[in-house]
Amino acid sequence: MGFSNILFLWASILPLIVLLYYFFRKKYKDQPISSTIFWEEVMQETKASPYLKHLQKNALLYLQLLALILFVLALMNPFIKTKEIAGEQSIWIVDTSATMLAGQTFAQHKEEMKSLASEFTGQPLTIITTGDEPKTIIRQETDSSAIHKAIDSLEVTYEEEQLIKAIDVAQAYVGETATSIYLFTDSVERGELPISSEQIKWIVKGASKDLQNVSIKRFAATSIGEEALALIQLKNETDEKKQVELILQDSEGRVIVEEGIALKEQEEMTKTFEKLPLTESLFATIQVEDDYEVDNSMVTILGNNLSQIVIDQQMHQLVQKGFQALNTEVKLVPSDQLATIKEALIVTNQVELLGKTDSPLILIGRDDELSEEVNSLVDVSEDALFAFSNLEDVYVNSVYPGFDQFETIATIGEMPFIQRSSKGDIVILADIQSTDWPLHPSFPLFLWSLQNELLEGTTSLGTFSPNESRGVSLAAGDWSIYSKDDEYISSFENANQFKAPTKPGLYTVRSNEEEKLLIVQLSENEREIKEGTSFELGTLQNKGNEESSKKLIIIWLLIPILLLLVIEWEVQRRRGFTN
Numbered sequence: 001m002g003f004s005n006i007l008f009l010w011a012s013i014l015p016l017i018v019l020l021y022y023f024f025r026k027k028y029k030d031q032p033i034s035s036t037i038f039w040e041e042v043m044q045e046t047k048a049s050p051y052l053k054h055l056q057k058n059a060l061l062y063l064q065l066l067a068l069i070l071f072v073l074a075l076m077n078p079f080i081k082t083k084e085i086a087g088e089q090s091i092w093i094v095d096t097s098a099t100m101l102a103g104q105t106f107a108q109h110k111e112e113m114k115s116l117a118s119e120f121t122g123q124p125l126t127i128i129t130t131g132d133e134p135k136t137i138i139r140q141e142t143d144s145s146a147i148h149k150a151i152d153s154l155e156v157t158y159e160e161e162q163l164i165k166a167i168d169v170a171q172a173y174v175g176e177t178a179t180s181i182y183l184f185t186d187s188v189e190r191g192e193l194p195i196s197s198e199q200i201k202w203i204v205k206g207a208s209k210d211l212q213n214v215s216i217k218r219f220a221a222t223s224i225g226e227e228a229l230a231l232i233q234l235k236n237e238t239d240e241k242k243q244v245e246l247i248l249q250d251s252e253g254r255v256i257v258e259e260g261i262a263l264k265e266q267e268e269m270t271k272t273f274e275k276l277p278l279t280e281s282l283f284a285t286i287q288v289e290d291d292y293e294v295d296n297s298m299v300t301i302l303g304n305n306l307s308q309i310v311i312d313q314q315m316h317q318l319v320q321k322g323f324q325a326l327n328t329e330v331k332l333v334p335s336d337q338l339a340t341i342k343e344a345l346i347v348t349n350q351v352e353l354l355g356k357t358d359s360p361l362i363l364i365g366r367d368d369e370l371s372e373e374v375n376s377l378v379d380v381s382e383d384a385l386f387a388f389s390n391l392e393d394v395y396v397n398s399v400y401p402g403f404d405q406f407e408t409i410a411t412i413g414e415m416p417f418i419q420r421s422s423k424g425d426i427v428i429l430a431d432i433q434s435t436d437w438p439l440h441p442s443f444p445l446f447l448w449s450l451q452n453e454l455l456e457g458t459t460s461l462g463t464f465s466p467n468e469s470r471g472v473s474l475a476a477g478d479w480s481i482y483s484k485d486d487e488y489i490s491s492f493e494n495a496n497q498f499k500a501p502t503k504p505g506l507y508t509v510r511s512n513e514e515e516k517l518l519i520v521q522l523s524e525n526e527r528e529i530k531e532g533t534s535f536e537l538g539t540l541q542n543k544g545n546e547e548s549s550k551k552l553i554i555i556w557l558l559i560p561i562l563l564l565l566v567i568e569w570e571v572q573r574r575r576g577f578t579n
Helices: 006-023 039-048 050-075 098-117 144-153 163-174 317-324 335-340 351-355 442-456 555-575
Strands: 078-083 089-094 125-129 135-141 179-184 200-205 214-224 227-236 242-249 255-263 268-277 281-287 297-301 309-312 330-333 345-348 361-364 378-380 407-412 415-420 426-428 460-464 479-483 488-492 505-510 515-520 535-537 548-552
Touching: 006 050, 050 555, 089 098, 089 163, 098 144, 098 179, 125 144, 125 163, 135 144, 163 179, 214 281, 214 297, 214 442, 227 242, 227 255, 227 281, 242 268, 255 268, 297 505, 297 515, 309 317, 309 335, 317 330, 317 442, 330 335, 335 345, 351 361, 426 442
Parallel strands: 089 125, 089 179, 179 200, 309 330, 309 345, 345 361, 361 426, 460 515
Antiparallel strands: 078 548, 125 135, 200 535, 214 227, 227 268, 242 255, 242 281, 281 297, 378 407, 407 415, 415 426, 479 488, 479 505, 505 515
């Protein structure tokens, strides 16, 4: 608080004059009287309420002093300093990823946004949300009601934040205008923000610190004969020991495993459950005291329609031994008979089979091209195939050319190493004998993931990220998406424009004649929370980056002054103006 007219402090002499007047006003002498009939009663009343009598006697003095003091303060023009948005415009980047639900971070940021919006003094505001495709909620908006409505409409989309994309959109709106960019997120490193422009000031609002999280990092299952095998990985991100209650349920909701697990601080534990009853899907849930519930559950689908794996006789024995180690029915078939195989997973290097068979296919190497030497490390994406296998230490001597129309999910240098076709087939662009991969623990785990994905694909559409748009293998027609509880979600006709639901969980895609399952799963990055960070970065040059304003409060003084004058008049009236 401050005063803009401090010179009017001289007016404080006015209440002093009133006070001196009361000191030197006419006084009355006590006069004894002969009658004392009511004396005792008057003394009792005085003793019962001396302070009230004193206030009644001097009420006019106190009212006049208070009114004059407030009048002096009003003359000095008091104000309160309030924060003001720097720059000529403001852009808000709002992180809507799943981790914003940790510790109620998203709700807290919305309240802070509303508080900032109420302090605007006319600057235009643009709000951008994060995700694979950043969205502009409002642009260059100055209307307060429209801004508050936009803030209320913000919701968590569970997608990865992908801040770089949202930042690129924000910078496109900056131009030559001095801009304050507010980033409402949970955590971001200073190095991730561009500070080359003198037109931008960054204000980062992070999550609360000391948030605790215990998560299910990975969960997968497969069928082996008449039984099921499940693998689950838990992680304790806290610095204290956590007691976790792990529950596995089948597709009917029946509990088939319930186990208490003690996780040490920062411990990552992998558990295997064998001889589980066969079921269409498995649900894993952990009950633990932490600040982030979204990553405490996970679901997986068991592909049990196909159990047989057919391997080309020309394939290296390491491939055969690798699949046989999975305790799965493996059959060796001559190369010329593979095209006639149905309802089995085929492993070969014959490129021509990619378009000639409806069976799921694993292509290891190519028989139509020559390989070329490479000298670089393997770099994998966040694809679900690599959930349990790390390929960073794998040595590869040579690779084959990739397929232009296929999606690359692992690379060596700038060359494709592992690809996925639009149909879902997997292509490994190297001969096993030209790598040391079989010597690594990741090799059988990768084969297990391959089998799990390709065999389950006959009864499901696979696993998707929240709101992921991707073509799926479905017949033309009207399709609808339903939740696990049979709640309608959405409909679509074009299978090439399929978009997954927002919330993680198990869903069903239905048409009149067919039904398939799909899983919406949080990405690995959304299954861990980082320490919250809040900071400011950059300054606005030559644009007057003053971040405070003076809010006058004189109106709040004039009202009580008028009220005091009315009360003073009433006191004077009751006593009599002649007195």
